[in-house]
Amino acid sequence: MGRTMDLNCDLGESLGVWRLGEDEDVLPVITSANLACGMHAGDPMEMTRAVRRCRAHGVAVGAHPGYPDLLGFGRRRIPMRPEEVTAYCLYQIGALEAIARAEGVVIQHIKPHGALYNVAAQDEAVARAVVEAVQQAYPDRILVALSGSVLEHVARAAGLRVAREAFCDRAYRRDGTLVPREDPGALLLEPFEVASRAVRIAYGEPIETVDGGQLVVEADTLCIHGDTPGAGQRARAVRAALEEAHIAVLPMGEWL
Numbered sequence: 720m721g722r723t724m725d726l727n728c729d730l731g732e733s734l735g736v737w738r739l740g741e742d743e744d745v746l747p748v749i750t751s752a753n754l755a756c757g758m759h760a761g762d763p764m765e766m767t768r769a770v771r772r773c774r775a776h777g778v779a780v781g782a783h784p785g786y787p788d789l790l791g792f793g794r795r796r797i798p799m800r801p802e803e804v805t806a807y808c809l810y811q812i813g814a815l816e817a818i819a820r821a822e823g824v825v826i827q828h829i830k831p832h833g834a835l836y837n838v839a840a841q842d843e844a845v846a847r848a849v850v851e852a853v854q855q856a857y858p859d860r861i862l863v864a865l866s867g868s869v870l871e872h873v874a875r876a877a878g879l880r881v882a883r884e885a886f887c888d889r890a891y892r893r894d895g896t897l898v899p900r901e902d903p904g905a906l907l908l909e910p911f912e913v914a915s916r917a918v919r920i921a922y923g924e925p926i927e928t929v930d931g932g933q934l935v936v937e938a939d940t941l942c943i944h945g946d947t948p949g950a951g952q953r954a955r956a957v958r959a960a961l962e963e964a965h966i967a968v969l970p971m972g973e974w975l
Contacts (some may be wrong), residue, residue, distance in 0.1 A: 721791035724921050724961055725971035726881065727863070727941035728753040729783055729832065731769030732760035732792075732946060742769070746776040748958045750970040751940065753863070756811035759793025761788050765816055767812045770822045779970035780824050781863065784811035785832030793833035793885025794900070801848035804835070805810075808852035816857075819975065827972040828882065829853055830863035831870075837897070840868035861971055866936050867895045882971045885938035887917035888953060893932030904929060907942075910953045914960035921966050940971050942958050 731754040732739045732744070739760070745751070754769045755761030761769070773780045785793030787807060799807070803849045812829055819826050831839055831849055839846045845871045853862050854877055866869040866883035874881045890898040898905040907913050919926055921939065927932035943954045961968050 720893065720974070722921060722940070723963065723967040723969055723974050724948060725750050725975075726943065726958060726961070726968055727753060727781070727830075727940050728945045728950070728956070729753045729755070729883075730944045730945050731755045731765050733765050734760055734762050734789070740808070740945040741948075741950045742772060742945060742966045745945050746772055746778055748951070748954040749778055749782055750968055751827060753783035753832070755816050755832070756782055756784050758787045758807065758811055760834055762975055763814075763818070766818050767822070769787045770819050773826050774822060779827040779972055780815075780819055781828035781830055782812040783830055783832045784808045784817045785835050788834075793835065795836055796834045799904075801851075802845045803935055804845055805847035805852045805855070808849055809856055812852065812857060812956065815951055824857050825851050825861060827970060828861035828863055828927065829857060830884070836865065839870040840865040840896070842868050843873060846870040848872040848969050850874050850879065853879055855967040862975060863898075863940060865895075866938050880975060882939040883937055884922045884940050884941065884942055885936040887920060887957060888913045888942075888947070889935070891926065891928045891929050891934055893934055895934060896928055906947060908947070908949060908953075910949075910956035913943075913953045914956040917957045917958050918966070920963045921961060921964065939975055
C-alpha cells in the first residue's frame with residue numbers, strides 16, 4: 720500500500736438541548752470519530768445518537784475521555800492523582816463501550832480530550848495514567864497521541880498500538896507543541912490553507928511554525944476540529960486534497 724492517512728474529528732459534543740459542532744457535515748468525509756463520553760461534553764442520548772450516525776456513515780468510533788469539566792469543556796487542567804486519571808478514563812471509555820456494543824459497534828481507538836490530551840503529551844505521570852487505563856481494559860485498541868509527545872513514547876514502551884496525530888487546522892510551535900487555542904492565530908480557518916498543510920504533513924514535508932521555524936510532523940491520523948464553525952467545509956477540502964495527492968484515506972484500524 721502507498722501513502723495512507725486516517726482523518727479524524729471530535730464529535731458527539733452536544734449536551735441536552737445545547738447543540739455544538741457540525742457532525743452531519745463532517746461525518747460523510749472523515750474516517751474516524753472521537754466521541755465525547757459525558758465528562759467534558761456529551762450525554763448518554765448524544766453518545767447513542769453519535770454512535771448510530773457513525774455506523775450509518777461507515778465511520779470508525781473512538782472514545783474521547785477528558786477531565787470532568789463540563790463548564791470548561793474539558794479545556795482546563797484539573798489537578799488529579801494518577802490513579803484518578805486512570806479511573807476517570809476507564810469510567811468514560813466503559814460508558815461508550817457499553818453503548819457501542821448495544822449498537823453493534825466496536826470501539827477502534829481511544830484519544831484523550833482537550834487539557835488531558837495536552838497534559839499527557841508533556842507530563843509522564845499523566846501519560847502513564849492514561850496508558851494504564853488502556854492497558855487494563857482495552858489493550859487491543861489504538862491509542863491516539865500527539866506525534867512525538869511523551870504520551871506516544873510511554874504508550875509505545877508499554878506495547879500499545881499508537882496512532883501519531885497531527886493537526887492540520889492548528890498552529891504549531893517549532894518544538895512540536897500546539898499553540899494554545901486562546902492565542903492569536905492558533906486556529907487555521909481557511910480551507911485551502913488547512914488542506915495544503917494536510918498534504919504536506921501526509922508526505923512528511925515541513926510546515927511553518929508560528930515562531931519562524933520549520934517542523935516535520937510524522938502522522939498516521941489528521942484531526943479536523945468539529946466545534947469550529949466551517950468544520951464541514953474544511954474537512955471536505957482536506958479529504959479532496961489528500962485524494963488528489965494519491966493518499967488513501969482509511970480508518971486507522973484497517974491499516975495501522
